[in-house]
Structure formats: C-alpha cells, structure tokens
Amino acid sequence: xxxxxxxxxxxxxxxxxxxxxxxxxxxxxxxxxxxxxxxxxxxxxxxxxxxxxxxxxxxxxxxxxxxxxxxxxxxxxxxxxxxxxxxxxxxxxxxxxxxxxxxxxxxxxxxxxxxxxxxxxxxxxxxxxxxxxxxxxxxxxxxxxxxxxxxxxxxxxxxxxxxxxxxxxxxxxxxxxxxxxxxxxxxxxxxxxxxxxxxxxxxxxxxxxxxxxxxxxxxxxxxxxxxxxxxxxxxxxxxxxxxxxxxxxxxxxxxxxxxxxxxxxxxxxxxxxxxxxxxxxxxxxxxxxxxxxxxxxxxxxxxxxxxxxxxxxxxxxxxxxxxxxxxxxxxxxxxxxxxxxxxxxxxxxxxxxxxxxxxx
Numbered sequence: 001x002x003x004x005x006x007x008x009x010x011x012x013x014x015x016x017x018x019x020x021x022x023x024x025x026x027x028x029x030x031x032x033x034x035x036x037x038x039x040x041x042x043x044x045x046x047x048x049x050x051x052x053x054x055x056x057x058x059x060x061x062x063x064x065x066x067x068x069x070x071x072x073x074x075x076x077x078x079x080x081x082x083x084x085x086x087x088x089x090x091x092x093x094x095x096x097x098x099x100x101x102x103x104x105x106x107x108x109x110x111x112x113x114x115x116x117x118x119x120x121x122x123x124x125x126x127x128x129x130x131x132x133x134x135x136x137x138x139x140x141x142x143x144x145x146x147x148x149x150x151x152x153x154x155x156x157x158x159x160x161x162x163x164x165x166x167x168x169x170x171x172x173x174x175x176x177x178x179x180x181x182x183x184x185x186x187x188x189x190x191x192x193x194x195x196x197x198x199x200x201x202x203x204x205x206x207x208x209x210x211x212x213x214x215x216x217x218x219x220x221x222x223x224x225x226x227x228x229x230x231x232x233x234x235x236x237x238x239x240x241x242x243x244x245x246x247x248x249x250x251x252x253x254x255x256x257x258x259x260x261x262x263x264x265x266x267x268x269x270x271x272x273x274x275x276x277x278x279x280x281x282x283x284x285x286x287x288x289x290x291x292x293x294x295x296x297x298x299x300x301x302x303x304x305x306x307x308x309x310x311x312x313x314x315x316x317x318x319x320x321x322x323x324x325x326x327x328x329x330x331x332x333x334x335x336x337x338x339x340x341x342x343x344x345x346x347x348x349x350x351x352x353x354x355x356x357x358x359x360x
Contacts (some may be wrong), residue, residue: 004352006203007030009193013039013184013331015046016208016326018169019341022084025176025350032179032202034186036212039170044210045335046307048227050253051162052240052332053077054099056129056154056202058332059121060114065314066332067121069339074156076338081160087175090168095254096158099240100133100141102148104289110244113195115152129156144235144291159240160299160334171264188216190321204261204351208309208342211270217316217327222306224272225331227263227281232297235260236284243286250286262287266331275302307331317343 005028010017013035021033037043054333074096081094103111107280122347133141141153174180179282187194188207194200207213208255213222237254249263255261280302287294310316310328315336318325324344330338 001277002010003026006348006352008032008204008348009034009200009202009205010206010208011035011127011188011193012044012086012212013037013182014042014044014171014208014210014247015166015337016340017206018166018335020081020206020208020326020344021173021178022169022176023341023345024102025173025178027345027347030180031173032149032193033173033179034184035046036185036209039168039180042166043305045305045307046162046166046223046333047160047305048225049253049331049333050227050240051160051165052099052251053158053160053335054154054240055335056088056118056122056157057210058335059101060118062332064121066159066336068253069315069333070332071156072342073335074336076157076342077158080338081165084165084168084172088168088171090164090171092165092168093161094158095160095239097239098155099157099159099241099242100138100145100151101154101244102138102145102150103289103312104147105149107245108150110246111150111152114244129152142237142239142241144237147199147289147291150178154211157240157280161255162334163255189214203322204348205323207323208325208327210329213325214308215326216309216325217310217318219311221268221309221311222332223263223309223330224266224267224269224271224304224306225263226267226275226283227261227303227304228280228283228299229255229259229261229301230277230294230297231257231259231300233258234293234294234296235291241290244292245286248282248286250283250290251284252287252290260287260297270306273306275304281284307333309341314320315340319345319347
C-alpha cells in the first residue's frame, strides 16, 4: 500500500458499511468488511427501507441539521449511482423527480400546516424548493392522483431502489477486492476487531453495526418500522407520494414491475415480530384512499425492522485513536449516509496525513 493508504476493518455491512467499504477501497485502502450475517441476504433496516432521499419532508419533523446533511447527500447520490452502474452493470434506479404531498379535503389543514411550518424552517434562498400545486398542475405531474384538488411539490427530493443498490454495492466491493468476513459476530475496540476466537489488529476500525453497538453508543434505541409491498398494473405513480393524515403520514414509493412500497408506522419498540393487523389495515386503507384501484393490488411482501436511533434522533460519528463509530441514522439512512461517509473520509485523511508527515 502507498504511505497514505491504511488497513481498515469495517464492522457491519448495512448501507453505511457497504458505502464505506466501496468508497474507501476506491481510494486504495485495504478493507476487511465484517458482518454477522451475509451480504447476499441482508436483514438490517437498509434492506427494509423504501430508499427515500427526502430532506424537505424530514425537515417538518426533524431538526435543521438533518435537512442540511440531506442536501449535502443529494450532491453525491447522482454521481455515485452512475459510478456504481458503470462499474457493476447493475441499475440502481436512482430517481430525482421530487416528491408530492397530498391530503383529502377534510384534512386540508394538514397540508396548509405542513407548508407554513416548512416555509418557516427553510432558509430564504431555499423557499422555492416547496411549490403549492393546484388541481391541474398536480394532474400534470401525477395523472393518477385525480382524487386530489391540491398538493405540495418538493422538487429536490429523490429516491433509490435499495433492493438494487445493496447488491450493486456487494458486487462493487467484491470487484475492489474487499475482504469479506460474513457470519462473524464482532466487538470493536481501538485498532482491534474481537471475534469469538481471535483478536485482529488494524490501522483503523470503523463500527457501523447499528443496534449491534447498543452497549457502546449511549442512549441508542430501536424504532420499529413496518412496510408493505403491493403490486398492481392499474396505478402508475412517477415519484414518491405522501398522504398527510391527522394520525400518520403514509408514503407510497413506486418501483419497477408495477410494485409500490408503502409505509407509515414508527413505533418505539425493538420488537421484530411480523407486521400487526392494525398496521396492515391502516396502511391498506390509506393506500386505497389514494387510488381505488389499489383495492385489487396484491400484497407481495411485508417487512419489519428496527432503525437505530439516538435520544435526539441525530446521527453520531464518534472518533477516538484507531476507532470511528457511525450510528443513529434512524429513518434517515439513505438521506444521510453519503454525507457521513464524507465525514469519515475526512477523518481518515487527517489520520493518514499525520502518518506521512515527517517529524521536525
């Protein structure tokens, strides 16, 4: 290895772990990626998520840093998606067509409140990122939303098909000769990966284990999310759609092959049992209210997982000599991951600069 390249262990092959393994191996670092499962069949929140990259939508509920970090990520995703597709030949279906928020007439105040609060939080120079839609403009963007008279268009937002992205990253890191250590439970210490049978030394350890690092990240908790995937050729959406409702916000994300990913639930629990009857009924009812043709959609999959979240729902990047921990991405994994990768890369550049700087 060159003097500015180091031997790095990454613990956890979720979205953060894979992106870090890919980006750091692209820079010539020697990478070993550990995971308690297999990369071919991921089980973490990254596999369950809908892949939305939605800084404006999240600004309504979350503190401003989430929005700012998300805008930075939007600068990276288009290039990364293209680079991955060129390297692996696997399409990842990155789409930046914005997203649309709608509400039924009786819930119109939900839409107005969203607009007012978001405008109050947005910097003046970004006010144009939010556009009010009257009926005809809404129909021009989404013809199948003909039941709604008004809506909001969040222009910068994007989404990516996680079920295509994760295999593409697996293929890319294999091509980059990343060493894979699957089905290996580990603990992370400074410069050291601890397995059931050994202690292995590295120049740097990066811990991206999510809830697997609960004992090391103070206040880390699991937040349950439930998702359904339905299939129908009768409804054609072109971008993510959110339905505002007094009790929940349903999202519907169109995917290839007439599929739509829907979700809304956010439960303070780390329970991983199957989706509840109540959630199934509420999700189905809300989806039907978007378009009646969804009544004949086939439910082809349900997904349940727990997102790792801190007490303030902000991500953490903790650094000590020989160890970096990245955690607490909550429901913002695809929104925040590129920016957090950049933060880790900056810290590694500082480490390598120190290593190659001669003493005076």
